[in-house]
Amino acid sequence: MVVHGARSRDRRQRRSEGAGDWTPRREHQWLIGQLPWISRQHRHVKQQLGAVRSEGRHADPRVTRMRQHGEAERQRQAQKLAQSRDVPTDVVDHDRETGLFGGARSPRRDMSARQARGCHDQRGMVRRWPEQLHSNDARDHEQRESDQATQYRPKGNASHREHGTIRRRPSRLFGQPRRAPRANVVQSKAGSHMAMRRYLEGMRYLGGMGLLATGVVLGATVLSLAPARAVPKRYSPYRKLNVFARVLTYIENNYVEHVDDAKLVYGAIKGMMGSLDPHSVFMPPKQYQQLKADTQGEFGGLGVEVEIREGWITVVSPLEGTPAAKAGLRSGDQIIAIEGKTTRGMTMDQAVRKMRGPRGTRIRIGVRRPGQKKPRALEIVRDVIKIVSVTSKSIAPGVGYVRIKSFQERTNVYLRQALEGLGKKGKLKGLVLDLRNNPGGLLDQAVRVADLFLDKGMIVRTIGKGGRVMDKEKAHSRGTFLGFPMVCLVNGGSASASEIVAGALQDHRRAVVLGTQTFGKGSVQTIIELDDGSGLKLTVARYYTPKGRSIQEHGIAPDIIVQPTAPKTLEPKKKGKRERDLEGHLRNRQGKRQPKQRKRLKDFQLQTALDYLRAAAIFRSSR
Template sequence: MKPHKVKLFFYFVLLLTFIGGALFLNGGQRAVTAGTEEAYPDLEIFTEVLRQIQENYVEPQDPKKLIYGAVKGMVQSLDPHSSFMTKDEYQELMLETKGSFTGIGIEITIKDNILTVVSPIEGTPAYKVGLKAGDKIIKIEDKSTKNMTLMDAVKRIRGPKGTKVKLTILREGERKPLVFSITRDVIPLKSVRAFLLEPGIGYVRISTFQSKTAKDLAKAVGDLEEKGRLNGLILDLRNNPGGLLSQAIEVSDYFLDSGIIVTTKGRKHSQDIVARAHKNGETRDYPIIVLVNGGSASASEIVAGALQDNKRAVILGTRTFGKGSVQTILPLSDGSALRLTTARYYTPSGRSIQLSGIQPDIELAFVPPEKKKKKNEEKRFLREEDLERHMPGEGKEEPEEKGGKETSSPVKRSEKAKELIERDNQVRHALQLLKTWNIFSQMKGISAAK
C-alpha cells in the first residue's frame, strides 16, 4: 500500500473513532440505532472528498487538520451552544470551571449568526471598559467574526496577561461601531460575594456558577447570619452567564425545603432528571428578592425559575437571556471533547424558558446613575422653615441650617453598601420592598395578637 494511502487509512480510522466516541460515550451497551446505521454509507462521500483533497489539492494538507475542521463544521451546524474542542481547548475549559483563566472576562454566544456578548464578568477588564450584555462583536483585531466558531472566537480573545485585544462592537442605540482596546488579565472566578446593606438585610452577588459556588454561598450567608438575624435577602444574578447545572441545583436547594427545582428532558432516559429540594438543617424563612436581567442565562435562569415557581422569592428586573438547554461535555479518545446539547430544562411549573426567558414579577430596568450634582445644585423643596418670619414650631427646636447635623440617626451602612444603593436603582427598589415587607409583617403580627 502506498504511504499516502496508509496515512489516509489511519485518519479514516481516526474519524471513525470520533464518531464512535460520540455515539457510544455515556450510552452504556445500547445498540446503535437504525438512524445511525443509515449515516455510515454517507461516510463514503467524506472519505472520497478527503482522498481527492489529499491527491489533487494544489498544496499538501494535514489530514488531521482537515478532519478536525470537518468535525467542527458538523457540530457547529447543530446549535450555538454545541462545539468541538481540541485537547488544549478542553483542558482550558476544565481549568476555567475550577478557578481562573487569562482573558478579558466575557461570556459569548452566537445569536442570529452574530457573535454576541451574553454578559461581562463583574470586575474583569471587559466589565471595566464598559462592554455590555447584547453587544455584537463584529471584529476581533482586524478579523471579521462572520462565520467564526465560538471556540475560535474564544481562542482569539484570550491570550497572555498584559497583552491587548481590540474588539469592534455594534451596540443598540449607537450609530457607529465602538472600538475597545482591552488589556488581558488573569480572571479569578470568585463567584460569590456578600455584605449587609443595612442591619438585617443582606446582599449576595453570584457572578457565575463554578465548582465551589454552592459551598461559597453557604459560607457567605452563614457569615451574614452570624452578624444578626436576617429579615431579608437580595440575591443578585444579573449578568451571570451561568455555569454548572449541578451548582444551580445546589444553590436553589439551599433556599428551598421542598418541591421540584428543575426537570431536564433529553433523547436518552439518562438525560431525564427531576431534581428536588431537601429540607436543610436551618430554616430560612426571610423574604428573598432575586435580581435578573438580559445577561442572566442558563444556570441563573434555573435558580430564578426554581425560586419563582416555588413562591420562595420575588423576581425583579428585566427578562432573562432565554437559554433553556443543557450541554454535556463528552471526552473523546484522543483527549479532545464534544460540548453537546443533550437536553432541555424546565422550571418546576413545566415552563421551558428557551428563547422566552424568565419574566420578572416586577419589571424594572436598570437606570445608569447621573453624574453627581454639586451640593448647591441639588434639588431642594421650599419648606415652611425657609419662609421669612415663619412661626416657630410648638415645643420643638428650630431646624438646623443646611449642612448641619441630621436630627434623626441614619441607618448604619458600610461604604460598600452606600455606594451600591446610591448607584443602583434596582437594588434600591429591592431594599425598599424588603423594608416594606417587614413593616407589613410586623403589622400583621400585631393584628393577630389583638
C-alpha cells in the same frame, strides 16, 4: 431428490416423523451450514462473469482452453450420470446452460450441492425443505394415498419400475402450493429455464435468511445475492461515512500539498457540529483545557461571556471587575471586529481564541451597541481573570446581599459560607440574591444553590430526545435557609443556570424576581472528553421549571420590572421651600435633631430590592 427402495422409504418416513422436532435453533444451525455454499456459488458466479468479460474483450487462449476443458468434462460427467440413472441430459446439465457453474465437477458433488440448497434433483424436481416437513406434515399424510396412485415409471431402469411409486416434491419453497404431475420426464429447454428461475428464487430467499442469521459477517456476499431492499432512514447517516472516508482518502492521496490528518478530521467534526445549535461545539485539546480552566476559576483574557447571535459575536455578560467590565461592555453589545478582522461568520472557538491571551497584552475590538448608529473601537489590556463565584456583604441592618457571578465547582459551598457569615452579624431579616450578568455554568451547582433556599418540591426537570425525562431534581429539607424574605435580581445577562435558580425560586414563591427579562437559554449541555484529549460540548436536553415552563427563547419574566437606571423624577430641579424655611415657623420642642436620612444606593435595581424587603418587614411586623 428422487428416493426409491425400502431403505429410502424408511429414511423418508423417519424424516417425516421427526419433522415435528424442527426448532428455530435447528433451523438457525441449518442456515449457518448453507452459508459456505452461498459463498462458493458467489465466487463461481464472479469467476464465470470474469471469464466471459475476458473472453469477449481479448479472448485469452488460456481462458478459452480452461472453459473448453470444463465444458467437455461436464458433458462427460453428465452423460455418465444419464446413462447410469437414465436421466435426460438437458435436465442434469441445466446449470451449465444458465452459465452459473463452470469447470469440471463430480456428479456426486453436483447432486449433493443441489440437495443441500433445496434445488432441483436429477428429475427436475425440488427437494423438500425442513420447514415444509413441519408445516405440511398433515397435508402430506392426507395426500399419501393419491401420491401412491400416481405411478411414475421411467424407461430403461428396472429398479425404478420395480420399486414403483415415486412421490413428487413440491415445486415451491416454504409451504407454497404443489405443482401438478408432469406428463413425461423429458424437460424442454423452456422448462429448464423455469427450473433455474425457481432455483434462483430459492437462493434469493436463502440469501435473506443468511443475512438474518449472521448479521454483517457475510454482509457483502449476502447482499450481492439478495434483492435490493430499502435501507431504513436511521442507517443512512452511517452509510454516508463511506463517502466521508472516500473524500478523506482522495485528499490524502491527491491534494497538491501535505495536509495534517488531525486538522482534516477536526475540521470535519467542527463542520458537523456547526449544523447544530450554537451551544454544541467541538473543542480541540487546547480549547478543552481552557474550558476546564474556566470551570476551575482562572484564565487569561478579557472576562466576557459571548455567544453567536444573528451571525455576530454578542456579549452575554461581562464578568464583574474584569477588563471587559471596566471598558464598559454591556449585555447585548456586538463585537463586530477583533484586531481589524470582521467577526461575521466567525465561530465561537475562533472568537474566544482571539480574545484570550497572556496578561498585559493589548487587543483592539470593534463594538456596536443596539440603538447606536456608529460602532466604536476599544483597546483593552488583557488580564488574569480570576473568577470569584460568590461575594457577599450587608447592605442594611439585618439585610444581606449575595452576588453569584457564575456557577462553578464548589459554588454551593461558597454560598453556604457566605450565608453563615451574614448570619453571624445578626439575624437575617431579608436577603438579596444577585444573579445579574451571570452567564450560567454547571447544572449541578445551580440545583444545589436552589436547594439551599427550598425545603421541598421540584427544582428542575430535564427532558431529552424524544420526550424522555432524563432527570428530576428535588429539594431537600436538610440545611435549608428559611425564615426571611428574598429578592432575586436578574437581567438580560442572566442565562442558563441562573435562570434555573430564578425560575425555581419564582415558581415556589420563595423569592420575588426583580429586574428585566432574562437571556432565555433553556438547554442543557454535556461535556464529553474524547480519547485524544479533545472535548465535545453537546446539547442533550431542555430544562423546565417546577411548573413546567420552558425557558428556551422566552427567559424568565420578573415579577417586578425595574430598569437599571432610575426614571426621570417628577420633582422640580430646584428645591422648594419647606416649613423650616418659612419665617416665624414653630420650633420642634424635641430639639434640633432631625430624622436621619437614609443613604440611597447608586444601583437603582438593588435599591428597589432593598425597599421591597423593608416593606415586607413592615407588613410582617404589622400582623
